[in-house]
Amino acid sequence: xxxxxxxxxxxxxxxxxxxxxxxxxxxxxxxxxxxxxxxxxxxxxxxxxxxxxxxxxxxxxxxxxxxxxxxxxxxxxxxxxxxxxxxxxxxxxxxxxxxxxxxxxxxxxxxx
Amino acid sequence: xxxxxxxxxxxxxxxxxxxxxxxxxxxxxxxxxxxxxxxxxxxxxxxxxxxxxxxxxxxxxxxxxxxxxxxxxxxxxxxxxxxxxxxxxxxxxxxxxxxxxxxxxxxxxxxx
Numbered sequence: 001x002x003x004x005x006x007x008x009x010x011x012x013x014x015x016x017x018x019x020x021x022x023x024x025x026x027x028x029x030x031x032x033x034x035x036x037x038x039x040x041x042x043x044x045x046x047x048x049x050x051x052x053x054x055x056x057x058x059x060x061x062x063x064x065x066x067x068x069x070x071x072x073x074x075x076x077x078x079x080x081x082x083x084x085x086x087x088x089x090x091x092x093x094x095x096x097x098x099x100x101x102x103x104x105x106x107x108x109x110x111x112x
Numbered sequence: 113x114x115x116x117x118x119x120x121x122x123x124x125x126x127x128x129x130x131x132x133x134x135x136x137x138x139x140x141x142x143x144x145x146x147x148x149x150x151x152x153x154x155x156x157x158x159x160x161x162x163x164x165x166x167x168x169x170x171x172x173x174x175x176x177x178x179x180x181x182x183x184x185x186x187x188x189x190x191x192x193x194x195x196x197x198x199x200x201x202x203x204x205x206x207x208x209x210x211x212x213x214x215x216x217x218x219x220x221x222x223x224x
Binding site: 091 | 143145147153154155156157160162168170171200202204206208211212213214215217218
């Protein structure tokens with residue numbers, strides 16, 4: 001069964017420090033994609049980063065990087081130099097065979 | 113650039129009433145989908161479509177119907193609303209070739 005799991009309901013990080021948000025997935029399909037989205041309290045879904053299963057290198061977008069460990073089926077999001085505006089809900093998602101499913105989310109709070 | 117447009121943004125229904133949430137995208141995306149998000153929860157896939165004339169069920173399809181007569185439009189119908197369908201609904205679209213999932217702003221539905 002295809003499944004995506006975020007085991008950290010909530011995380012705290014000090015401003016300017018780095019933080020890792022965990023995501024594991026389960027699929028037997030060799031072709032899939034992994035996403036991270038941010039949802040601030042205003043409710044909109046903001047795309048952060050994407051990793052394809054065949055991509056050789058870990059994806060990076062500014063302060064966001066995806067630590068993709070295929071053998072472990074993990075796709076952790078690393079946020080470097082946290083900012084107060086990073087406080088939000090973060091969702092990991094997986095797409096395969098036309099279907100995109102989301103994890104339960106992790107609430108990140110950045111402390112000044 | 114309209115992107116993904118959802119209407120209405122807010123709706124209150126009585127139990128048993130029917131309604132349609134509209135979703136339109138102007139990016140010529142093949143993939144479109146509907147999600148619901150309950151408080152403090154992740155997004156759960158209701159229905160999705162990989163092209164005009166093709167629809168399929170997601171994780172929580174019961175009580176909802178969809179159709180995809182054109183590439184641009186993907187309406188979600190509630191035939192007989194129930195209080196359990198009180199939620200925030202998101203429509204999203206994506207090119208099947210690659211790239212991010214684009215979200216609408218969300219529709220907050222309350223069923224009394």
